[in-house]
Amino acid sequence: MAQERAQAAWQSAPFWSGVRAALPLLLGITPYGLAFGLLGPTVGLSAAGTVAMSAIVFAGSSQFVALGLLQSGTSYLLIVLSTLVVNLRHLLYAGSIAPYFRRLSPPRKALASFLLADETYAVAIAHFRRPGASPAPEFYLGLGLTVYLDWVLSTAAGLAVGGLVPDPTALGLDFALPATFIGLVVPQLRDRAAWATCAVSAAIAILARGLPGRLDILLATLVAATVGWGVETWRSRS
Amino acid sequence: MALALLILGMAAVTFLTRGLPIAILSRRTLPAGLGRWLRHIPVAVFTVIAVQGTLAPTGEFHLSLGSPYIWGGIAAVVVAWRTGNVFLTILAGLAGLWLGRGCL
Known part of the structure; x- marks a missing residue:
């Protein structure tokens, strides 16, 4: 009975419309997955470790941050801590989407939580809030599982491509990671708060480089985000 | 072995940030100020x-x-x-x- 119900949900129309809604997203996600698979071995991750990180953590930004920290020899404890800081924004996503998951069973709530990423949140919340749309959580599950599969498979594909390159550093591939972050941050500089955050973070990145245990990254993140928040608050009041 | 711990640690804190509000919150949302800071x-x-x-x-x-x-x-x-x-x-x-x- 329970199995029949599970199967019915699996085959439901919202699930497949979620899968279809994920397809355009894959254009943007696949290059990240390929890049992650390419970069993993350049910082000393094993092939299995690279795929496992994509499959078990499933959080693109913090995975790239982890690569950057591994490259500079950061302690594992601090990498986990910065993963927490980078992913704190998920609290916000989860808080705003939680009401739509109320009727899911606890295991499915856990699955929905695991699949909550920037892209899945953005598409699902836009879909749920559309007037006249039925906010079926199955839509979100179809969307999330499709994005997840693409993320893991494109990581593996990136590894396969990278395995054909003999010496990544000679080709300058150690610069691919910083370049990735330039590509992530520059398009977000759309207002003064973002510019202020970026400038303060860059200044601290230079001045505090060399703090033990890469505390510089935590310091820069917390101070710069607070400055960005302050600029945004001040501008919205004036 | 250490690498497995790193991956599990990253997975655990990530799952925490995604799962905690979904497990706890029904109608309430985060304070607006905290949300704007996180962005x-x-x-x-x-x-x-x-x-x-x-x-x-x-x-x-x-x-x-x-x-x-x-x-x-x-x-x-x-x-x-x-x-x-x-x-x-x-x-x-x-x-x-x-x-x-x-x-x-």
């Missing part, structure tokens, strides 16, 4: 890694136009600004780095 985190983090990877590729700062990484960084910023495309940005950054290495 600035990605730019702050990404900048540190971009800046240090470009200006201090080997751990030491090279703030001169004699560093090929600076040329890679300039090319990447220009392409990121014009296209907003991450993959093109990576290609531009590598091309700038190669040009810098070839010319300097």
Whole structure:
């Protein structure tokens, strides 16, 4: 009975419309997955470790941050801590989407939580809030599982491509990671708060480089985000 | 073994940030001020890694136009600004780095 119900949900129309809604997203996600698979071995991750990180953590930004920290020899404890800081924004996503998951069973709530990423949140919340749309959580599950599969498979594909390159550093591939972050941050500089955050973070990145245990990254993140928040608050009041 | 612990630790804290509000919150949402602060985190983090990877590729700062990484960084910023495309940005950054290495 329970199995029949599970199967019915699996085959439901919202699930497949979620899968279809994920397809355009894959254009943007696949290059990240390929890049992650390419970069993993350049910082000393094993092939299995690279795929496992994509499959078990499933959080693109913090995975790239982890690569950057591994490259500079950061302690594992601090990498986990910065993963927490980078992913704190998920609290916000989860808080705003939680009401739509109320009727899911606890295991499915856990699955929905695991699949909550920037892209899945953005598409699902836009879909749920559309007037006249039925906010079926199955839509979100179809969307999330499709994005997840693409993320893991494109990581593996990136590894396969990278395995054909003999010496990544000679080709300058150690610069691919910083370049990735330039590509992530520059398009977000759309207002003064973002510019202020970026400038303060860059200044601290230079001045505090060399703090033990890469505390510089935590310091820069917390101070710069607070400055960005302050600029945004001040501008919205004036 | 240590790597497995790293991956499990990252997975655990990630799942915590995603799952805790879904498990706890039914109708309530985060305080608006906290939400607006969290939105600035990605730019702050990404900048540190971009800046240090470009200006201090080997751990030491090279703030001169004699560093090929600076040329890679300039090319990447220009392409990121014009296209907003991450993959093109990576290609531009590598091309700038190669040009810098070839010319300097």
